[in-house]
Amino acid sequence: MTLFPHLFSPLRIGGMEVRNRILSTGHDTVMAHDGHVTDRLIAYQEARAKGGAGLIVVQVSGVHETARYTSHVLMATSDDAIPGYRALADAVHRHGARICGQLFHPGREIMETQDGTAPVAYAPSAVPNSRFHVMPVPLSLGMIGEIVSGYGDAAARLMQAGFDGCEIVASHGYLPAQFLNPNVNRREDLYGGSLENRLRFLREIAAGIRAKTSGDFVVGLRITGEEHDSQTIETGDVLTFCKMLDGDGVIDYFNVVAGTSASLKGAIHIVPPMFFAHAYSAPFSAALKQLVDKPVFVAGRINQPQTAEQVLASGQADMCGMTRAMICDPEMPAKAAKGLVDDIRACIACNQACIGHFHKGYPISCIQHPETGRELTLGIKTPTDRPKRIIVAGGGPAGMKAAAVLAARGHEVTLHEAQAQLGGQARLAQLLPGRAEFGGIITNLAREMELAGVAVKRNAPVTRALVEAQGATVVVIATGGKPHRPVIEGGEGTHVVDVWQVLAGQANVGANVLIADWRGDWVGLGLAEKLARDGCTVTLCVEGLFAGETIHGYVRDTMVGNLHRLGVKIEPYARLYGSDGTTIYMEHCASGEPILFEGIDTLVLSQGHDRVADLEAELEGFAGEVHVIGDALTPRTAEEAVLEGLKVGRAI
Known part of the structure; x- marks a missing residue:
């Protein structure tokens, strides 16, 4: 019997049934190329499906040429995109998960262009945003019609590719939300003013999609409950909009998030860091559930199955977005289903390699699980056919990751930590205000070592004499750094x-x-x-x-x-x-x-820090292999330390 009966119960959404209540929400991966799905993106999403996710919502796809908000966005504006989408859908379905695709127009929220020039953006009115400093062009009625039609055409392409449904992105201050917001929509025609007029654009999108797809093709809506900004849509108005849409009978589910792209203060909530409470958007989803008949999803700092189960059991939502939880551990659903909660690598909401990579234009990953996003290159760990006796010097993130991977591959590994506790600088990092969760990286890596069979010795600094006495043929130096x-x-x-x-x-x-x-x-x-x-x-x-x-x-x-x-x-x-x-x-x-x-x-x-390199100098001339990783190589961050631990663990 599962520990999480609500989380692992099936859910009927429109014409599809989902095997559990775990949702991977739409999030940009920087793995598209020239607007199309790539093998790397397929491998990334397949890992989530294989790991047990119930529903995967694929990152945004532009519905009109003016929707290119980054240089690496997926585009669903041409039939050329269908083969890539079909391959992606097949990979997800192969493992029993369901798949929907986000349909998207950013309006004025454009981050970058294809060639680095300033963008020409379109919005309901000429109201600039605060974050990207974009002054948009007011949309003409003709272009509104083009964009509305683009949503329907894009949905039809996803359906043709085998997707189970689509999700209209009306969240985070993007174009549909701009029409809903009276601070941004100052139109005096049929698309501005009253609640009915401001909702008209979104209603036309939903109706257009339904007209161009089959009855069992799911049409969902992603909506921001609370933008956490001064120039916001009133929360009460959001609830009213959703109730009106629910009454139309076109939307099959409501996916609740928080924040807006339009301001620094609001954007924080798009991917909230560890300073925010777990499941803090659930009160809004609970309020929405009282008003609508369709299923309600919620996302925002739900990183553990225990939290998701509580949200579901209390009736606050019907499905939980656990995106970063599965970036950190793609196998989280399968582990939770088996009751292996101690084996789950919990997300610590550091935001460094997931959304942090995205905003730098790099494919997303995870500082704790660098295999994420690198499934085709680092995802497979081949067992060794020549086991070696290996000493890892240093029990910080670099050393722990190296030791875990080496032992999992069949080597005889002993990790020596000079201090009484594992963790290195992460032990200090967790002492800062709001950063206690960062200490989870220690817990998670220590568990990886335990499962792999690493022998751990504390209060045991490594010397050349110890290496030779133990008969080690390989030494991995991960002795870290010290204050500069x-x-x-x-x-x-x-x-x-x-x-x-x-x-x-x-x-x-x-x-x-x-x-x-x-x-x-x-x-x-x-x-x-x-x-x-x-x-x-x-x-x-x-x-x-x-x-x-x-x-x-x-x-x-x-x-x-x-x-x-x-x-x-x-x-x-x-x-x-x-x-x-x-x-x-x-x-x-x-x-x-x-x-x-x-x-x-x-x-x-x-x-900053200086590297601690004493052992490297002491082992000069050593007959075996010596590898130096993490801050012992040169001081950087936990991300580089864990990645280098993984790489050396695969290489030996």
């Missing part, structure tokens, strides 16, 4: 500490603190928040364009918002130069002029 201490001019009488000392409780911090942040990541931001919440007056000096420059925008913007509320002063373009007692000297990165800060009790260094 730059040369500071002067320094007489200045209280200087580093981030590690503060987080470990090894330093007393004065009332007036300056953080010198070289990397511009979540460390400086997180420490500033921690110290401000502890009652300190904090100045964050960033050697870059802005705070959090190197991390994903949704994480950065959440953290910067927190600092603004706490009164933390942020000084960009500030390079640490020197100090004299309570005076800290910075150099402006662009002008070269000095920036002085006086009355500083404590200078906290967040200056």
Whole structure:
């Protein structure tokens, strides 16, 4: 008997039955090419179907030439797209999952163009957006008709390719939502003004799709319940719109999300980072369920089957979007169905390699599971035919991943950690405000090692003598890094500490603190928040364009918002130069002029890391193999550490 009876009960949606209530929501993968489905995208989605997902909604497909919001968007505007869609549908159906495709027009929410020039965007009215700084062209009645027809034609192509249905994207401030929003839609014709007029565009889309597809072809609607923005659609109006559409009898399900692409504040909720509560959009889906007869889905920080089961059992929704949960562990549904909850690699909502890769224009992946998105190149781990005795030095993310993969392939692996606990820098990262979930990477990788049969020795640093005594023929060095201490001019009488000392409780911090942040990541931001919440007056000096420059925008913007509320002063373009007692000297990165800060009790260094390479030097001339990975190779992030652990684990 399953631990999750609601999650693993079937669901009838229009003309299709889905085997369980686990949904992979539509999300861009950056795996399309020239508007078409690729083998890489097929392999990616097939992994989710094979892993047990009930319904897979494929990323957005443009319905009109003006819908190209990125240079790598799928397009359903031509019959040339049908063979690729058919291959994708076949791959998903082969494993018992159902598949729908998102139909999309961004309106004014265009991120980039094909050639890097500024876009010509179209919207209901000439109202610019805040995030991408796009001034749109008001849509003519003729173009509205073209776009409406494009939705129906695109749906017909998906049906011809074997898809079970389609999903109209009216969420996140995209074109249908722009018509619904009176702050964006200022038209005075039949498409503006009253609720009925603002809903007209969406109603015509739904009716057009239904007219061009069969009765058992599912037509769903993705809608934002709460945009979390000042220029928003009222929540009550969203409920009314959905009730009106439900009454039309054309929409087969409602898929509830949060946020809007139109502003930094609202965009955070498109892929909410770990600072937000699990399933925090479920209250809106619960309210919607009271008003409509069709199934209601919900997504947003539902990363564990326990959470999904609770949402379903309480009647807040009929299906749960668990997209990042399956990016992190494509086999999550199958493991949950078998009750193997401890084996599930839980998403920590770091946003680094999933949505973070997308916004950089790279195929998405996961820092904990680099195999995601690389199914065709790194997804297969061939058992070794020549087992070796291997020592892995270092129990941080790089070492744990390498050890797990090596042991799973049949090698005899012992991991040595010099400290009493595994995790490396992740143990410190989880101590920052709102970052406790980051510690999940330690739990998950430790479980991978346990399942693979890795022998783990704590308080056991590796030396050459130990390697030779153990008869190891391979050493993987993953000894990590240590705080970088730059040369500071002067320094007489200045209280200087580093981030590690503060987080470990090894330093007393004065009332007036300056953080010198070289990397511009979540460390400086997180420490500033921690110290401000502890009652300190904090100045964050960033050697870059802005705070959090190197991390994903949704994480950065959440953290910067927190600092603004706490009164933390942020000084960009500030390079640490020197100090004299309570005076800290910075150099402006662009002008070269000095920036002085006086009355500083404590200078906290967040200056990156130096690699710990002692063992590499000690093993020079060693007869066996030596591999150096992670920060021991050169300091970067957990993403590179785990990826290199996977690669070396496959290579030996």
